[in-house]
Amino acid sequence: MDLNKKVDELKDSLIKSVEKVVKIKSVQEEPKDGMPFGEGPRKVLDCALDISKELGFKTVNMDGYIGYAEYGHGDDYVAVLGHLDVVPEGDGWKYPPYAAEIHEGKIYGRGTLDDKGPIMAALYGLKAIKDLNMPLSKRVRVIFGTNEETGSKEVEYYMKKEKAPVSGFTPDAEYPIIYAEKGITIFDVVKDLKEGCQKGYNIKSIKGGTAPNAVPAYCECIMDGDSAEELKKLAVDFSNKTGFDIKAEISGKDIVVKSYGFAAHGSSPERGKNAVMRMFAFLATLPLGNCELKDYIDFFNKYVGEETDGKSFGVYLEDKESGKLTFNVGCVEMKGNRIKLSLNVRYPVTHKVEDLINPFNKKLEGTGINIENMTHQKPLYFPASHPLIKVLQKVYEEQTGKKADLLAIGGGTYAKEMPNIVAFGPIFPGKPDLDHQANEYIEIDDLVANAKIYAHAIYELAK
Incomplete structure (x- = not known):
């Protein structure tokens, strides 16, 4: 069985996991003991790590700041860095912002697109690799951040205690690939x-x-x-x-x-x-x-x-x-x-x-x-010839049938917070950027498509 078929088999479980994390309001609050960014971010981190355990991964919670699911062996590791914290919901919602309701093939809720849905898609991409027992030469970590929206202090905490990944990506921007950030x-x-x-x-x-x-x-x-x-x-x-x-x-x-x-x-x-x-x-x-x-x-x-x-x-x-x-x-x-x-x-x-x-x-x-x-x-810049860029271009083009043009932006993404990674998805060209907007949603078809792309990207980087 190939990766894409395995991801299709995992579709219902993926949707349920997205619903679980979206239903937790994870806006930064006053810190408490073991909750450096408040109760919501800690609760959603625990939830994501519980989901990861149920999927058969080793999990680590780094003092409530950040956590990860890990698979494989080797000295080096590939990272997928996503975040579970969200901005406040604001007004103007037609469906409750923390209910994760599904309407017309879309999951609605704060964080569905930014970034709970995409990081769950990456987790299930790794699950497909695990279930198929595909050989890897490096460990893979799906890293769950909890402070991206208000400072990324959790990644700072992580980098003080852990070595950097050798390569990876963040599913927290847009496709095809953002290779340059001013x-x-x-x-x-x-x-x-x-x-x-x-x-x-x-x-x-x-x-x-x-x-x-x-x-x-x-x-x-x-x-x-x-x-x-x-x-x-x-x-x-x-x-x-x-x-x-x-x-x-x-x-x-x-x-x-x-x-x-x-x-x-x-x-x-x-x-x-x-x-x-x-x-x-x-x-x-x-x-x-x-x-x-x-x-x-x-x-x-x-x-x-x-x-x-x-x-x-x-x-x-x-x-x-x-x-x-x-x-x-x-x-x-x-x-x-x-x-x-x-x-x-x-x-x-x-x-x-x-x-x-x-x-x-x-x-x-x-x-x-x-x-x-x-x-x-500092700027983030990977030359077009860099192996990471080449791998992600190959995967994107094979999975979508579209050219993987490289994007340069004036903004800064989550990729700037951790060495050796770039921003890769989840928003497809032509689709609306609903980050921080009322009525944020992710289309279920796009969620699954992301899981397939991320599965292949992880495998190509870690095989």
Whole structure:
């Protein structure tokens, strides 16, 4: 019997296992003893390990952080890394988010697609290999994470105690194969303001954006000073001239200026309209006098403005593997004598972070602007000729009959958290990405198709 027929035999059991884990609400909660991410993540981890035991696998629970099912022998191992934690369900569901109801060939529920269904598919792919007693030269671990949605601290815990796999994949993205993920930096650019602006309008505060990795859709500036009616007219004139959506309103003794944009993900800021930078563009037209705040605003208008590729800032990078650097101004906060912008800059995979930061710092020289709160994720990149990529391409093409094009993305996947793995499925080309959406579902046919693809991928990597 071949692998695909064995997976078909396991279909009903696979569906029941997906239902079991989806019915557990595994959103991060307050930690408790033995439950580093709360009761839900620990409960679903126990459930997945119980399912694995019933299927005949050795299981290990690493102190409630993370666990795995293991099969085979050998010094080296192949890993399939998935996660059992989920984001909050939110509103707008037509079927209960934790009931795992089946309608029209689809299992509905939070986590069905991201990532409980796919990691169960991988587990059952390994079960098919085990049942057929197919010879392997390496161990295989199906690893169950519990903190992917809120920091991936569980993988950090795992890597402190275990050696890395020699190869593997995460079923937590899309097909065919994501072989390149840009380097991601998030940091604040901060200036202390020793003096306020003395002429015209006095800016009391600026606040905009919700996160560095999102294009801000709204920004608000509170000020007082010269004629409020004149400022309202200036806002109308500016909007008519630029097409930007800027409004000024009177609120007691203050004037509130509101800038409206269009949100987009920080990995593709060119798709949005940045409300913070449009606010800066308007503020630069006002009589503020010579002051440090105006210098800060003018600096970012000159070197960023509407650009999303870092050209004027002097940090433009590009490669054929992953395209252009992306530069997103995500948040602004100015109150009292301090202002900061929170930036999310993603750089191409064949470059190093120094290629970004060195010219960035050079541009800041003499401005009094400093970088604070820097976080960094290195790029993930496997050359197209890499054996892992070749194996996954072969499997995908044989199982689907479609070409396995390689994907490069600006976002970061679970693959970045563990060495020697890439993102491989579960979303097929043309199918909707329902991760984090209301009415999340996985089609049963796609669940089974994933189990078949993952079975062959595991076997090819571990045989």
